[in-house]
Amino acid sequence: MALFHVRMDVNIPRDLDPEVRAETIAKEKAYSQELQRAGKWPEIWRIVGKYSNISIFDVDSADELHEILFNLPLFPYMDIEVMALTKHGSDVK
Amino acid sequence: MALFHVRMDVNIPRDLDPEVRAETIAKEKAYSQELQRAGKWPEIWRIVGKYSNISIFDVDSADELHEILFNLPLFPYMDIEVMALTKHGSDVK
Amino acid sequence: MALFHVRMDVNIPRDLDPEVRAETIAKEKAYSQELQRAGKWPEIWRIVGKYSNISIFDVDSADELHEILFNLPLFPYMDIEVMALTKHGSDVK
Amino acid sequence: MALFHVRMDVNIPRDLDPEVRAETIAKEKAYSQELQRAGKWPEIWRIVGKYSNISIFDVDSADELHEILFNLPLFPYMDIEVMALTKHGSDVK
Amino acid sequence: MALFHVRMDVNIPRDLDPEVRAETIAKEKAYSQELQRAGKWPEIWRIVGKYSNISIFDVDSADELHEILFNLPLFPYMDIEVMALTKHGSDVK
Amino acid sequence: MALFHVRMDVNIPRDLDPEVRAETIAKEKAYSQELQRAGKWPEIWRIVGKYSNISIFDVDSADELHEILFNLPLFPYMDIEVMALTKHGSDVK
Amino acid sequence: MALFHVRMDVNIPRDLDPEVRAETIAKEKAYSQELQRAGKWPEIWRIVGKYSNISIFDVDSADELHEILFNLPLFPYMDIEVMALTKHGSDVK
Amino acid sequence: MALFHVRMDVNIPRDLDPEVRAETIAKEKAYSQELQRAGKWPEIWRIVGKYSNISIFDVDSADELHEILFNLPLFPYMDIEVMALTKHGSDVK
Amino acid sequence: MALFHVRMDVNIPRDLDPEVRAETIAKEKAYSQELQRAGKWPEIWRIVGKYSNISIFDVDSADELHEILFNLPLFPYMDIEVMALTKHGSDVK
Amino acid sequence: MALFHVRMDVNIPRDLDPEVRAETIAKEKAYSQELQRAGKWPEIWRIVGKYSNISIFDVDSADELHEILFNLPLFPYMDIEVMALTKHGSDVK
Numbered sequence: 001m002a003l004f005h006v007r008m009d010v011n012i013p014r015d016l017d018p019e020v021r022a023e024t025i026a027k028e029k030a031y032s033q034e035l036q037r038a039g040k041w042p043e044i045w046r047i048v049g050k051y052s053n054i055s056i057f058d059v060d061s062a063d064e065l066h067e068i069l070f071n072l073p074l075f076p077y078m079d080i081e082v083m084a085l086t087k088h089g090s091d092v093k
Numbered sequence: 094m095a096l097f098h099v100r101m102d103v104n105i106p107r108d109l110d111p112e113v114r115a116e117t118i119a120k121e122k123a124y125s126q127e128l129q130r131a132g133k134w135p136e137i138w139r140i141v142g143k144y145s146n147i148s149i150f151d152v153d154s155a156d157e158l159h160e161i162l163f164n165l166p167l168f169p170y171m172d173i174e175v176m177a178l179t180k181h182g183s184d185v186k
Numbered sequence: 187m188a189l190f191h192v193r194m195d196v197n198i199p200r201d202l203d204p205e206v207r208a209e210t211i212a213k214e215k216a217y218s219q220e221l222q223r224a225g226k227w228p229e230i231w232r233i234v235g236k237y238s239n240i241s242i243f244d245v246d247s248a249d250e251l252h253e254i255l256f257n258l259p260l261f262p263y264m265d266i267e268v269m270a271l272t273k274h275g276s277d278v279k
Numbered sequence: 280m281a282l283f284h285v286r287m288d289v290n291i292p293r294d295l296d297p298e299v300r301a302e303t304i305a306k307e308k309a310y311s312q313e314l315q316r317a318g319k320w321p322e323i324w325r326i327v328g329k330y331s332n333i334s335i336f337d338v339d340s341a342d343e344l345h346e347i348l349f350n351l352p353l354f355p356y357m358d359i360e361v362m363a364l365t366k367h368g369s370d371v372k
Numbered sequence: 373m374a375l376f377h378v379r380m381d382v383n384i385p386r387d388l389d390p391e392v393r394a395e396t397i398a399k400e401k402a403y404s405q406e407l408q409r410a411g412k413w414p415e416i417w418r419i420v421g422k423y424s425n426i427s428i429f430d431v432d433s434a435d436e437l438h439e440i441l442f443n444l445p446l447f448p449y450m451d452i453e454v455m456a457l458t459k460h461g462s463d464v465k
Numbered sequence: 466m467a468l469f470h471v472r473m474d475v476n477i478p479r480d481l482d483p484e485v486r487a488e489t490i491a492k493e494k495a496y497s498q499e500l501q502r503a504g505k506w507p508e509i510w511r512i513v514g515k516y517s518n519i520s521i522f523d524v525d526s527a528d529e530l531h532e533i534l535f536n537l538p539l540f541p542y543m544d545i546e547v548m549a550l551t552k553h554g555s556d557v558k
Numbered sequence: 559m560a561l562f563h564v565r566m567d568v569n570i571p572r573d574l575d576p577e578v579r580a581e582t583i584a585k586e587k588a589y590s591q592e593l594q595r596a597g598k599w600p601e602i603w604r605i606v607g608k609y610s611n612i613s614i615f616d617v618d619s620a621d622e623l624h625e626i627l628f629n630l631p632l633f634p635y636m637d638i639e640v641m642a643l644t645k646h647g648s649d650v651k
Numbered sequence: 652m653a654l655f656h657v658r659m660d661v662n663i664p665r666d667l668d669p670e671v672r673a674e675t676i677a678k679e680k681a682y683s684q685e686l687q688r689a690g691k692w693p694e695i696w697r698i699v700g701k702y703s704n705i706s707i708f709d710v711d712s713a714d715e716l717h718e719i720l721f722n723l724p725l726f727p728y729m730d731i732e733v734m735a736l737t738k739h740g741s742d743v744k
Numbered sequence: 745m746a747l748f749h750v751r752m753d754v755n756i757p758r759d760l761d762p763e764v765r766a767e768t769i770a771k772e773k774a775y776s777q778e779l780q781r782a783g784k785w786p787e788i789w790r791i792v793g794k795y796s797n798i799s800i801f802d803v804d805s806a807d808e809l810h811e812i813l814f815n816l817p818l819f820p821y822m823d824i825e826v827m828a829l830t831k832h833g834s835d836v837k
Numbered sequence: 838m839a840l841f842h843v844r845m846d847v848n849i850p851r852d853l854d855p856e857v858r859a860e861t862i863a864k865e866k867a868y869s870q871e872l873q874r875a876g877k878w879p880e881i882w883r884i885v886g887k888y889s890n891i892s893i894f895d896v897d898s899a900d901e902l903h904e905i906l907f908n909l910p911l912f913p914y915m916d917i918e919v920m921a922l923t924k925h926g927s928d929v930k
Contacts, residue, residue, distance in 0.1 A: 365435045408742070460704055788927060
């Protein structure tokens with residue numbers, strides 16, 4: 001399994017149709033929660049003061065991660081930064 | 094309780110006495126593990142390719158976080174970036 | 187209580203309906219003043235030459251701060267940077 | 280009176296004589312507290328996780344501010360950023 | 373009196389009505405020249421190759437400077453950076 | 466298998482003992498070539514005008530990549546940036 | 559022959575006609591694959607989490623590379639960074 | 652005549668011999684004042700909170716400016732940024 | 745005579761009328777070639793992979809350079825960076 | 838033939854032996870002039886106010902350019918940025 005640190009900054013265009021907007025956000029939530037329940041997306045936090053999140057992904061490969069991210073309903077409106085993680089020598093778990 | 098995302102980039106000077114160096118790293122590890130076991134420092138990951146970590150702290154306050162960080166044995170040799178986190182609306186936990 | 191340093195850079199789109207614009211700015215002012223009077227937002231200054239402010243928030247938690255910021259009427263048109271503060275050892279207060 | 284927002288990042292060289300170091304820090308504290316008591320330096324906060332502070336100065340002029348900053352005992356070891364402030368239209372004070 | 377160094381980068385939107393554009397630029401010029409004649413805006417230079425200027429303001433306070441800048445007819449289309457100046461020890465004047 | 470794009474910028478301190486320097490560079494070369502022959506490090510190019518390389522790693526996991534990078538003889542003197550890659554939809558291979 | 563490292567970040571405007579968009583992407587793919595088969599564009603990888611690629615070009619000259627890049631069907635919607643490469647002293651090939 | 656805007660950030664090494672330091676600063680002052688009196692260096696201001704200055708040079712050519720700057724006694728310890736200026740269309744002088 | 749190094753990054757808006765676009769580009773070419781033939785614009789190169797150029801100007805003054813750049817038909821769609829040059833001590837010409 | 842735009846920023850360490858310093862600079866000059874006379878290094882200019890140059894190289898390949906740059910006597914003390922150039926469509930030569 002591979003751990004990745006992902007930051008997503010969301011920037012939905014103002015002129016997006018409000019219904020499309022609401023629908024896309026709802027789809028994003030369902031999509032994220034499905035992956036959280038499947039254990040692929042174990043952590044998601046909101047950055048205080050921003051429409052952004054910090055997430056941890058636990059996937060089989062970087063290929064799987066790209067597949068997941070590319071299919072995020074909000075992907076066209078997000079700036080995504082990926083950082084590979086590994087176990088830290090001081091980690092007690 | 095307050096969640097914080099912390100990135101630490103370590104840069105120990107080359108001319109630090111090797112014994113002091115080894116001792117400081119050992120103290121850092123013990124200090125970190127004590128806080129991990131106390132639940133204050135629930136996550137620590139190594140960033141691939143770097144002498145850096147991404148950590149999550151779960152503390153009573155920002156004051157407590159500063160206290161913890163300022164007393165890190167490697168504090169004088171680290172660049173630390175702190176970001177306040179909050180629960181994400183899509184989080185299933 | 188937790189202290190946060192917040193910088194807000196406002197960038198209202200030129201094509202926002204003038205009435206909506208005026209109304210949003212009025213709501214922002216009322217919202218800010220209510221929080222100032224409640225002691226949650228003790229300081230707000232204008233940065234000279236910019237449509238930006240530096241504010242100090244004194245809140246129960248980072249969660250409360252996010253709640254406040256996310257509900258700013260101008261939130262969709264602002265870039266917000268948050269920095270956690272703690273008491274300084276030289277502070278005489 | 281003029282308000283200034285000042286950020287100071289301290290970086291004392293490792294090879295500074297420990298006595299000189301301790302003495303300089305003590306002088307800095309005394310100097311700061313004297314100015315705080317005189318009302319020139321009304322606010323000073325520590326940035327969480329950093330050997331840095333955010334300060335507010337309330338001085339007669341930018342000339343006086345420079346005089347104050349240039350004479351900080353830690354001046355040679357600090358990076359200082361100054362930003363002029365003015366009253367915000369929403370300020371209730 | 374207080375001296376400030378101000379850089380203004382102008383970026384007028386392409387779709388601004390040409391008459392409004394011409395009128396705004398004319399107002400900006402008149403406004404600037406009035407302040408120059410009043411001694412408040414002693415220097416203004418064009419940066420070679422850019423629609424930008426470097427200006428020196430000589431005002432009673434930062435508050436007055438903000439008042440002046442905020443009322444620039446081109447303010448909504450400018451990025452402004454302010455830097456406080458003070459007399460240099462080598463200045464012969 | 467996982468593909469990673471790695472940039473290494475080498476900055477060997479001037480005062481490193483010349484023998485240690487030569488030895489470390491020789492070890493680095495042997496270490497790199499062993500990994501190239503094992504198929505773990507399929508590509509390495511020099512960036513023109515710099516003491517830097519762009520490398521492609523083909524490893525079992527990010528954990529293995531970190532292990533490899535952390536043990537580079539020149540690791541203490543390098544700045545390393547890692548980027549996860551995946552197959553491109555237009556790739557004909 | 560000359561090797562170049564090229565990063566392309568794609569940013570297709572939202573309001574591009576969907577048919578034009580699909581057609582342009584199809585043309586880009588065909589164009590890229592033709593050059594890959596001709597040996598001019600030996601490597602293309604997707605950067606995980608981004609609508610971006612890292613490519614290696616093996617061309618007769620920088621002039622030929624510019625010709626290729628300038629004629630990319632997606633050229634108007636891409637930010638391209640070029641870096642000249644040369645053989646690395648440790649390369650075993 | 653040609654006008655140039657020059658910013659100089661001074662960073663004298665801590666280990667410079669104190670006498671050499673004092674002497675170099677004295678030479679710098681004399682050199683600057685001579686050029687000010689000759690009309691070549693009409694303006695010099697201190698940036699508040701920094702060991703930096705903003706200067707205006709009025710020279711025959713960029714060649715003359717380089718000659719002047721390269722011979723500054725503090726040149727080896729300064730970071731210098733030069734920007735060519737021209738008359739502004741709104742300048743009343 | 746004064747030498748300047750100029751980088752121009754062109755960014756023509758997508759919605760510019762195609763005829764206006766073609767005409768502006770044609771005018772730009774004619775304007776540039778006239779100045780090249782007059783010896784004012786001795787060098788112009790395309791940066792590989794970009795709609796950008798690096799140019800050398802040989803003009804009487806910075807004022808003349810600004811005049812030339814400000815009147816470039818593509819000026820409203822370009823980002824221009826100017827750097828003053830002088831003869832290098834190793835130049836054999 | 839291939840054209841490259843190269844910027845070199847020189848930063849010779851203060852503690853370099855003065856004789857070694859003088860000798861290295863002399864070697865650099867001779868090396869540069871030899872390449873200029875051979876037509877490989879057709880242009881070299883000093884950037885005003887900096888110990889930096891902008892150079893144009895006209896070489897057979899990027900490999901040859903790297904060979905030349907890597908063997909510059911001042912290479913260990915320089916930061917070098919390389920940019921590939923190609924003929925501009927408006928060039929009259």
